[in-house]
Amino acid sequence: MNVELTERRRRVLKTVIQHYIDTANPVASHELASEIGVSSATVRNEMSALEEAGLLMQLHTSAGRVPTDMGYRYFVENLMERASLTAQEQRTIKHQFYQVRSDLDQWIHLAAAVLARTVRSAALVTPPRSYESRFKHLELISINDNTILLVLVLQDSTIKQQTLSSEEPYTQEQLGRIAGRLNSLCEDATATVVSELSSSSASLAPPLISLEIHVLELVARAMSLFEDQMNELIHHDGLLEMLEQPEFMQVARVREVLSILQGGTMLDSLIPQALASDGVQVVIGGEHGRDELRDYSVILSRYGVDGEVAGVLGVIGPRRMPYPRSISTVRYIANVMSDLLTDLYGSDTRPVRESK
Amino acid sequence: MNVELTERRRRVLKTVIQHYIDTANPVASHELASEIGVSSATVRNEMSALEEAGLLMQLHTSAGRVPTDMGYRYFVENLMERASLTAQEQRTIKHQFYQVRSDLDQWIHLAAAVLARTVRSAALVTPPRSYESRFKHLELISINDNTILLVLVLQDSTIKQQTLSSEEPYTQEQLGRIAGRLNSLCEDATATVVSELSSSSASLAPPLISLEIHVLELVARAMSLFEDQMNELIHHDGLLEMLEQPEFMQVARVREVLSILQGGTMLDSLIPQALASDGVQVVIGGEHGRDELRDYSVILSRYGVDGEVAGVLGVIGPRRMPYPRSISTVRYIANVMSDLLTDLYGSDTRPVRESK
DNA sequence: ATTTAGCAGTCTCCTGGTACGAGTGCTAAA
DNA sequence: TTTAGCACTCGTACCAGGAGACTGCTAAAT
Structure with missing residues (x-):
């Protein structure tokens, strides 16, 4: 340079x-x-x-x-000079997060909403995920005579629900016992371990019954599916805020940005990259030869807890973007989210945080 | 007329x-x-x-x-004459739903996607909900020494997760026993019943411990909150499809429709109305004095299982809309969803379905 | 050597005027 | 009651011309 x-x-x-x-x-x-x-x-x-x-x-x-x-x-x-958020802004944001502290689903919504409103462009947030899915808990709930609801909780607090049908009816008590057995079998297991368990079931004493095998198969599939489904889970907000910018006077631009956010062509490449790097990433225009981003800039940061869970959050807007403020905001929200997650996962670990 | x-x-x-x-x-x-x-x-x-x-x-x-x-x-x-979907279209749609039949979360996504792509305008779908929340199951999962993950499942298969912090650490076994007791206490309870339980805890033998009371309070709150949160849960899709219509040449229109979908001013009034009526509702332009909808038409239908669960799905687009096809599509998807739900909830009940 | 005033040149954008085309309402005939 | 024909109304596309915004260059000033 x-x-x-x-x-x-x-x-x-x-x-x-x-x-x-x-x-x-x-x-x-x-x-x-x-x-x-x-x-x-x-x-x-x-x-x-x-x-x-x-x-x-x-x-x-x-x-x-x-x-x-x-x-x-x-x-x-x-x-550029760093432009930290004012103490007042920081207080307001912290307070909002404090209010939803026990509501995991709300975290990413709030993060996106705050980002969007603070920098007045579109924001995107992926939920925090483990590097590798690990089993935490499953529950089997009887819905009717031949339908069972499987609720699967992973180490990173991801919850997934699925129904399965069974030939013969089970009582809720029977299901409870089955779930108990599978829970102790699968403790902390990865997708591959669960998968192996379900195929080598005969070697266990007592051997698994067919329902149990079926459940394990579903669990294994759901766990391995997660790694791909990242894209679907990207949450975004702030389209309306972004449309106020003069560069969106023509609808063609709006279409462009919508297909970037929804189609996810860019997210396929930028998010993994952000997930793999420390600190705040700034991509200006078509810098990395990404032509569909020619007129946009993206600011992303990883957040999470080292070795436990990680997600990505950031903003996308026109190239003419208030970089100092946007970068500070992204960094700040990433830190807030990291702190929240640190409270959850191991107080012995430290948040992903860039040194001041 | x-x-x-x-x-x-x-x-x-x-x-x-x-x-x-x-x-x-x-x-x-x-x-x-x-x-x-x-x-x-x-x-x-x-x-x-x-x-x-x-x-x-x-x-x-x-x-x-x-x-x-x-x-x-x-x-x-x-x-207008009815314009049913072709047999081929119906097959394709049925097949898509068949593929995600066990994946409850996917239903509304798929319904919105299919609606949007079939009628080429924006689609919206609310998840199926009971008329009144009823308790089904709860689970307490130890996250760390002083944090517990509460997973709550309602009768309509709604799942809600929350964290709570406890003074003293509990083992997973202890939590399992507590969850077991609360599950049998709360079986099929409504929000108010759970709420009463938590306040009259002393009259039980053995009396509830403070953690149990705390959990019940959270459950009661989460259950009653649901009735309000409907708006937040509206899923929509097909913005891009809608932008292809010539009426969206000016960005002002795009902004308008975005704020209708996100702000939910219209959803507050139209969705409850659709939930309360049978058959397909068509609102053309500002018909009911809703000025923000002056240039749009909305086609909504209730779906679900009578007396069990119900949701709303439909499309919103410019007033110039292919009404015959849109109405048929909305009706068809509503029927498909109702059938899916009927398989889940009581085979003894019949789906919400308009007579042919 | 650097800075600056002044000026000519270029390009966009706005304005007003005109011609054109699209479609109507009316009238008078079929 | 229908229809052909015509005058009339508007919107739009097009063009020329002028105003305004900045620049680059040149020559004088520091």
């Missing part, structure tokens, strides 16, 4: 980007003259040089300058 | 509406001349009369006619 910029050029670049982020209008030289303390002609010369360097560009000859992907990148890495 | 229309006028109205639904363009007199078998001048006279009657209108003097709300209403009630 070009670091051979004079101090003044860095200042011009920074100011241009800040103005553009604020106003969504290409920035003219005279807008900066007083701010930089030189004449507009001098600013023009500097801008020329920055354009030469690939950091700024013009939409047409008589327009002001807008940042390029590279320009934004330079800004994010070298120029 | 004006039934004093000559046969030919009815035919003109019907044809105008069909053309408009197909093309989204105001319909000119000469487009119908050959179809009706008279000259365009005659068609114009008839159109004039229909405009007089409030069934058609012009956007400006030199434009063709478009239907009014009343026109659509007359069409839906008196003119």
Whole structure:
């Protein structure tokens, strides 16, 4: 990355980007003259040089300058100052999370809602998941004579329900005993272990009855399915907030962003990457050759508890995005979520958290 | 409702509406001349009369006619023919549902997806719920020394998870015994009964310990909360499909429909109404004085098992909507869902189903 | 050597005017 | 009662021209 910029050029670049982020209008030289303390002609010369360097560009000859992907990148890495949330904002957010602290389902909803409203663009959150599914508990509940509801709880508190039909009727007591036996058999087992159990059932004393085998098969399948289903579980919010941005004046843009969020082409690639890295990831425009993201920027962070569970949260918006604030917000919410999860999983471990 | 229309006028109205639904363009007199078998001048006279009657209108003097709300209403009630799905479509849909038959969570997702793709507008589905929450089963799972995961299953297979913290640590066995006792205490109880149990605990022998009281309080709260939370649980799909319609060329429209779906102002009023009525409900434009729906039509149907569980599903789209097909599709999917639920809840009851 | 004022040049966007096309309502004849 | 014909009304597409916004360049000032 070009670091051979004079101090003044860095200042011009920074100011241009800040103005553009604020106003969504290409920035003219005279807008900066007083701010930089030189004449507009001098600013023009500097801008020329920055354009030469690939950091700024013009939409047409008589327009002001807008940042390029590279320009934004330079800004994010070298120029911008951290913009933490105010103490008041932090208190409000903490308080909201405190109110739903016992309601696991609400966490991701709240995280997405807070992100969206704080940065005024779309937010996405995946639920916290173990690196590998581990069995925690199962329950068999009689629905009617030949239907049983299987409720499966995994180590990461994921809950999955399924029905299964049985030839012969079972009483709730019988089902309770069966569930008890399977629970002790499967304690902490991974998907493969459960799967093996169900196939080598004859070697156990007493051998498993057919219902038990059937249940184990379902459990094994549900557990291994989880690893793929990540995409379906991405929760998002804030479409409405994002539509307020001027870049969404044309419906085509709205369609684009909807298919990115729903189709998940980008999530297939960006989320695993965020899951594998520490800290906040910023993808500006089509940086990594992802053409469908050409006009968008994505800010993602992993959250969770090291070695236990992890999820990803972040925002997606137009390239012209308030990076300092967005990055701070994503980082803050990720920390809050990590703290919440740390309270749940092992007080002996520490949250995934970037050093201040 | 004006039934004093000559046969030919009815035919003109019907044809105008069909053309408009197909093309989204105001319909000119000469487009119908050959179809009706008279000259365009005659068609114009008839159109004039229909405009007089409030069934058609012009956007400006030199434009063709478009239907009014009343026109659509007359069409839906008196003119349109039923358009059942083809046998092939029905087979495909049935097959898709068959594949997820054991996966309760998937039902509403699939229903919304199928609706959206079949009628090419936005679909919404609420999960099937009992008229009154009844307790079915609870489970207490030890997460760590002072955190317990409470999994609550209601009669309608709704599952809710919550954490609670306890002063002193409990082993999983202890928790199992406690859960067992509470399960037999609460069998089939309503929210109020559970609530009474938790407050009159001293009268039981042995009296409930503080953890048990705490759990019962949480259960009671969770059960009564459900009745309000309906709105949050509305699942929708098909935004992208709907955006293909020409009425969504302007972003303002997209915003409108998003806030209707998310804000739920309309769902607060329409869904309870659909839940309380039989058959398919059609709301055209601002018919019931709902101004935010002025430009949209909503088709809803209840589904479920009489006396057991019920939910609502349907579509929302521009007023210019293929009513015959949409109504048939909504009715069909509602029947499929009702059948699925009938297999689960009492084979002795019959599905909510409109007579053919 | 750097900065700056001034100016010519380029490009967008808005405005007003016009021609065109679409579709109607009316009238008078069939 | 129907229909052909025609005048009339509007919306829209198109074009030219002018205003405005910025730039790049040049030449003078520091």
